[in-house]
Amino acid sequence: MKLTILGGGGFRVPLVYGALLGDRGEGRVTEVVLHDLDAGRLSAVTRVLAEQAAQVADAPEVTATTDLDEALRGADFVFSAIRVGGLEGRANDERVALAEGVLGQETVGAGGIAYGLRTVPVAVDIAQRVARLAPDAWVINFTNPAGLVTEAMSRHLGDRVIGICDSPVGLGRRIARVLGGNPKEAWIDYVGLNHLGWVRGLHIAGRDELPRLLADPDLLGSFEEGKLFGVDWLQSLGAIPNEYLHYYYFNREAVRAYQQAEKTRGAFLRDQQAHFYEEMRNPDAHALAAWDRTRAEREATYMAENRETAGAGERDADDLSGGYEKVALALMRAIARDERTTLILNVRNRGTLSVLDTEAVIEVPCLVDANGAHPVAVAPLPDHATGLVCAVKAVEREVLAAAESGSRTTAVKAFALHPLVDSVNVARRLVEGYTDVHPGLAYLR
Numbered sequence: 001m002k003l004t005i006l007g008g009g010g011f012r013v014p015l016v017y018g019a020l021l022g023d024r025g026e027g028r029v030t031e032v033v034l035h036d037l038d039a040g041r042l043s044a045v046t047r048v049l050a051e052q053a054a055q056v057a058d059a060p061e062v063t064a065t066t067d068l069d070e071a072l073r074g075a076d077f078v079f080s081a082i083r084v085g086g087l088e089g090r091a092n093d094e095r096v097a098l099a100e101g102v103l104g105q106e107t108v109g110a111g112g113i114a115y116g117l118r119t120v121p122v123a124v125d126i127a128q129r130v131a132r133l134a135p136d137a138w139v140i141n142f143t144n145p146a147g148l149v150t151e152a153m154s155r156h157l158g159d160r161v162i163g164i165c166d167s168p169v170g171l172g173r174r175i176a177r178v179l180g181g182n183p184k185e186a187w188i189d190y191v192g193l194n195h196l197g198w199v200r201g202l203h204i205a206g207r208d209e210l211p212r213l214l215a216d217p218d219l220l221g222s223f224e225e226g227k228l229f230g231v232d233w234l235q236s237l238g239a240i241p242n243e244y245l246h247y248y249y250f251n252r253e254a255v256r257a258y259q260q261a262e263k264t265r266g267a268f269l270r271d272q273q274a275h276f277y278e279e280m281r282n283p284d285a286h287a288l289a290a291w292d293r294t295r296a297e298r299e300a301t302y303m304a305e306n307r308e309t310a311g312a313g314e315r316d317a318d319d320l321s322g323g324y325e326k327v328a329l330a331l332m333r334a335i336a337r338d339e340r341t342t343l344i345l346n347v348r349n350r351g352t353l354s355v356l357d358t359e360a361v362i363e364v365p366c367l368v369d370a371n372g373a374h375p376v377a378v379a380p381l382p383d384h385a386t387g388l389v390c391a392v393k394a395v396e397r398e399v400l401a402a403a404e405s406g407s408r409t410t411a412v413k414a415f416a417l418h419p420l421v422d423s424v425n426v427a428r429r430l431v432e433g434y435t436d437v438h439p440g441l442a443y444l445r
């Protein structure tokens with residue numbers, strides 16, 4: 001089984017490889033091809049993987065290339081985790097929006113739109129190449145904004161592209177634990193768009209236990225989302241939102257906290273990771289130790305940072321290790337071995353949410369088997385959630401249209417229609433600001 005990782009020089013790739021090393025089952029991945037545009041980053045990560053594999057018998061063989069077509073040929077799975085514009089781009093996405101007084105965040109609001117506008121054309125090119133060179137491959141998309149990017153790719157790959165995110169799994173796991181249940185045995189009634197979903201029920205042994213949680217302020221206040229949103233607000237909502245909804249429900253506080261932070265998250269990661277890749281230029285450096293140290297620092301600041309500023313709250317050990325690599329592995333196993341399982345994934349709606357068309361990519365529990373991911377029926381969203389989902393999907397559609405036509409006017413429309421951008425004039429200035437700093441947006445005319 002051959003797995004191609006796009007963004008193969010990325011800092012999180014050792015997490016994925018670590019998960020593969022733990023998989024001893026039949027039909028496991030035996031060959032990993034790393035692809036990246038940057039040969040220096042590729043060689044740094046390749047060295048980390050070599051050290052990871054050193055003590056493991058039958059470790060998957062690793063090769064690296066900067067040639068995309070070569071990387072894709074013969075792949076059974078393509079894992080896409082690219083960051084167009086790098087962390088410098090992410091820092092600029094944050095900075096330009098915050099300077100306008102609106103949310104500057106990796107995937108939400110103006111920052112997410114800017115990121116989407118420069119990522120969609122690249123993702124579409126990848127999808128077209130996969131369709132040509134590896135038509136039988138399954139594409140697992142982790143590239144953010146994951147829902148939007150998956151939808152862009154699905155226009156060329158249909159249901160052979162599946163988007164993943166670790167946040168709904170983490171949320172379900174935390175709720176199940178608070179309720180004293182085993183997360184693996186819980187059925188989570190969750191739906192929405194990526195980073196815009198709600199848990200409306202959590203069934204253990206055939207009984208919905210969420211009402212018990214919502215009725216108990218002590219239990220509610222005891223876990224990350226309870227602290228983040230507050231007991232009163234969760235009781236008013238009657239659902240537990242994905243942590244990213246904090247940026248909507250507490251937007252003013254989130255923007256202010258981000259404006260006051262010494263460094264944005266993107267700027268922090270940019271500086272920290274630059275240090276790691278710099279260190280790797282020394283051929284004698286211990287790659288795995290340097291990577292581990294950088295990761296530990298990253299996680300420590302995640303905790304410290306989020307206690308003071310808006311955003312995700314405290315995280316448990318599983319969340320800190322990422323978690324998305326586990327979702328990716330579970331998905332690959334279910335498809336490759338026809339081991340049926342249920343995962344919350346980003347797939348085409350078909351008829352799941354009746355307010356959206358069949359092609360709209362949504363985030364929803366899916367049954368996964370050798371035939372791919374099949375969304376399950378869920379209860380309709382309440383009106384306020386439907387309103388947000390429809391508004392944000394409309395914005396995503398404008399982003400897709402702008403990426404296809406290269407129209408600046410359409411890009412302005414995408415920003416202006418977003419619920420977290422409060423004036424058309426702000427949207428116009430955002431397009432000016434972003435096109436000034438992002439070479440990847442030069443296509444907008």
Ligand code: G6P
Nearest residue numbers: 106107144165166167265269324
């Ligand atoms: C979670 C989200 C990802 C996001 C990441 C940011 O894992 O699901 O979509 O990219 O957080 O984490 P970072 O450490 O890069 O700020």
Ligand code: MN
Nearest residue numbers: 146165166167
């Ligand atoms: Mn995510």
